[in-house]
Amino acid sequence: MEVDLARVPRGHQADRLAGELRASVRSGTLRAGTRLPASRTLAGDLGVSRGVVVRAYELLAAEGYLLSRQGSGTTVASVAGGDELPPVTPDRPVSNPGLPSGDTFPRAAWARCASRALATLTDDELGYGDPAGLPRLREELARYLGRVRSVLAPPERIVIVNGFAQASRLVADVQRATGDPRIGVEDPGSVGMREQLVAGGLTCVAIPVDGDGLRVDALAASGVRAVVVTPAHQFPTGIVLAPERRHSLLQWARDGGGLVVEDDYDAEFRYDRTPVGALQGLGPDVVLYGGSVSKTLAPGLRLGWMAVPPPLLTAYREAKYAADLSCGVLDQATLAEFLARGEMDRHIRRMAVEYRRRRDALAAAAATHLPGWTVAGTAAGLHLVLHPPTGDDEVLAAAAQAAGLDARPLSRYGVAAARPGLVVGYGHRPAADLTRAVAAFGGRRR
Numbered sequence: 553m554e555v556d557l558a559r560v561p562r563g564h565q566a567d568r569l570a571g572e573l574r575a576s577v578r579s580g581t582l583r584a585g586t587r588l589p590a591s592r593t594l595a596g597d598l599g600v601s602r603g604v605v606v607r608a609y610e611l612l613a614a615e616g617y618l619l620s621r622q623g624s625g626t627t628v629a630s631v632a633g634g635d636e637l638p639p640v641t642p643d644r645p646v647s648n649p650g651l652p653s654g655d656t657f658p659r660a661a662w663a664r665c666a667s668r669a670l671a672t673l674t675d676d677e678l679g680y681g682d683p684a685g686l687p688r689l690r691e692e693l694a695r696y697l698g699r700v701r702s703v704l705a706p707p708e709r710i711v712i713v714n715g716f717a718q719a720s721r722l723v724a725d726v727q728r729a730t731g732d733p734r735i736g737v738e739d740p741g742s743v744g745m746r747e748q749l750v751a752g753g754l755t756c757v758a759i760p761v762d763g764d765g766l767r768v769d770a771l772a773a774s775g776v777r778a779v780v781v782t783p784a785h786q787f788p789t790g791i792v793l794a795p796e797r798r799h800s801l802l803q804w805a806r807d808g809g810g811l812v813v814e815d816d817y818d819a820e821f822r823y824d825r826t827p828v829g830a831l832q833g834l835g836p837d838v839v840l841y842g843g844s845v846s847k848t849l850a851p852g853l854r855l856g857w858m859a860v861p862p863p864l865l866t867a868y869r870e871a872k873y874a875a876d877l878s879c880g881v882l883d884q885a886t887l888a889e890f891l892a893r894g895e896m897d898r899h900i901r902r903m904a905v906e907y908r909r910r911r912d913a914l915a916a917a918a919a920t921h922l923p924g925w926t927v928a929g930t931a932a933g934l935h936l937v938l939h940p941p942t943g944d945d946e947v948l949a950a951a952a953q954a955a956g957l958d959a960r961p962l963s964r965y966g967v968a969a970a971r972p973g974l975v976v977g978y979g980h981r982p983a984a985d986l987t988r989a990v991a992a993f994g995g996r997r998r
C-alpha cells in the first residue's frame with residue numbers, strides 16, 4: 553500500500569486510509585477475495601497507530617467494500633460495477649440556436665432581487681408551496697403577460713413550470729390521460745419540444761408550415777385534437793402566423809373541442825415593429841399558453857409559465873404536482889421581484905437594441921459575402937434562417953460551423969422536404985464575430 557499518512561492530521565488518518573482503500577477496490581486494483589494485511593502489520597508499515605487501520609477496515613466493512621470474518625482476517629468484497637465513475641461531462645449538450653447572450657445577464661439586478669426575495673420570503677413560503685407556483689409570481693406574471701403579450705389570464709390560471717420543456721411534458725401527461733396519444737406539431741419545428749412530447753408518451757403528427765404559418769387545412773385533415781404552435785415567430789422559419797390563420801386555428805379548436813398549445817418562446821424580441829400579441833388573447837378558452845425566461849434572461853434558470861384554459865386547470869395543477877411538487881421558491885420569488893421592479897422591462901429594452909445590432913450585422917454580412925443567399929423570416933428573436941441558392945444544408949452547416957457560425961441545417965428540423973437552409977443563432981455572438989464568421993464562410997465558398 554502506497555499511502556502517505558505522515559502529513560495527514562491524526563484525526564483524519566482513518567478517513568484518508570479508508571478513501572484510498574475504497575478507491576482501490578472500486579478501480580479493481582484490489583481484487584475481490586484479496587486478503588488485506590492484519591491491522592497491526594499495516595499500521596506498522598504506514599507508521600500509524602493500529603486504531604487508525606481498525607477504524608478504516610470497520611468503516612469499509614460497514615459500507616460493504618471489505619469482509620471481516622473472525623479467524624479469516626479481512627478480505628476484499630466483490631463490488632459490482634466497481635470501476636471508478638468517469639468524471640461528469642455533459643454528454644448530451646442541448647443544441648440550441650436560440651441562446652441569449654450570457655455575458656449580458658443582469659447579474660447585479662438579479663442578485664438584488666434574490667437578496668430581497670430571501671429577506672421577504674416567509675417561513676411558511678419555504679415549505680411545500682402551491683404546485684401551481686408562488687402566488688406573488690403568478691400575480692406579477694399575470695400583469696406582465698397581459699401588458700407585454702396581451703395574454704388574458706388571471707393569476708389563478710397560471711402554473712409555474714421549469715421552462716417550456718416541462719410545459720410540453722405536462723401537455724403530454726394530460727393529453728395521454730385523455731386516451732388520445734396523438735398531437736400535431738409544426739413541420740419544420742422544434743426538435744427538443746418533440747422529444748419532450750414523445751418522452752411523455754405522445755405520437756407527434758407533422759403538420760406543414762407554409763409562408764403564412766401552420767396549414768390549418770392540413771391540421772383539420774390530420775384528425776389530431778391538439779397541436780403545438782409558435783404563432784409569434786415560427787420556430788425555426790421565423791414566419792408570423794397570418795391573421796386569417798389565427799382565426800381559422802381558433803375556429804378549428806372551438807368546432808372540434810381541440811386544444812392549441814402556444815409556444816411563445818421569443819416573442820418579446822421583435823425589431824421591425826411592436827411584437828404581435830399572443831394568440832391566447834384571442835382564444836383563452838382553447839389556447840394553453842406557454843413561455844419562459846430562456847430567451848429574455850437565461851435558459852439555465854429553468855423558469856417558465858403556462859396560462860391554462862379553465863376546464864384543464866385542475867389537470868395541469870395535478871400533473872405539475874405529480875411531476876415534481878412545484879418549482880424552487882427562491883427563484884420564483886426572485887423573478888417576482890425582478891418583474892415588480894421593472895427590471896425585466898429594462899433588460900428587454902436593452903437587449904432588443906443589442907440583438908437587433910447583431911441580427912443586422914449578420915444579415916448585412918450575408919448580403920455582402922454570400923451572393924445569391926436570402927435571409928428568411930421576420931426581424932425577431934435570436935436566430936434567423938439563411939437560404940442558399942443550392943446545396944446540401946448538412947454540408948453547408950458543417951462549413952459554416954468551421955468558419956465560426958452557430959449554424960444548423962434546416963433539414964434537421966422537419967420531416968417533409970424543406971428548402972435547404974441554415975438556422976443561425978446570433979443572440980449569443982457579438983456583432984463583430986458574426987461579421988467575421990460570415991466573411992470567412994463566404995471566403996471558403998469562393
Ligand SMILES: Cc1ncc(COP(=O)(O)O)c(C=O)c1O
Nearest residue numbers: 650715716717742787817844846
Ligand atoms: C421552439 C422553442 N420553444 C421553447 C423554447 C424554450 O424552452 P425552455 O423554456 O424549456 O428553455 C425553446 C428554446 O430554445 C425553443 O426553441
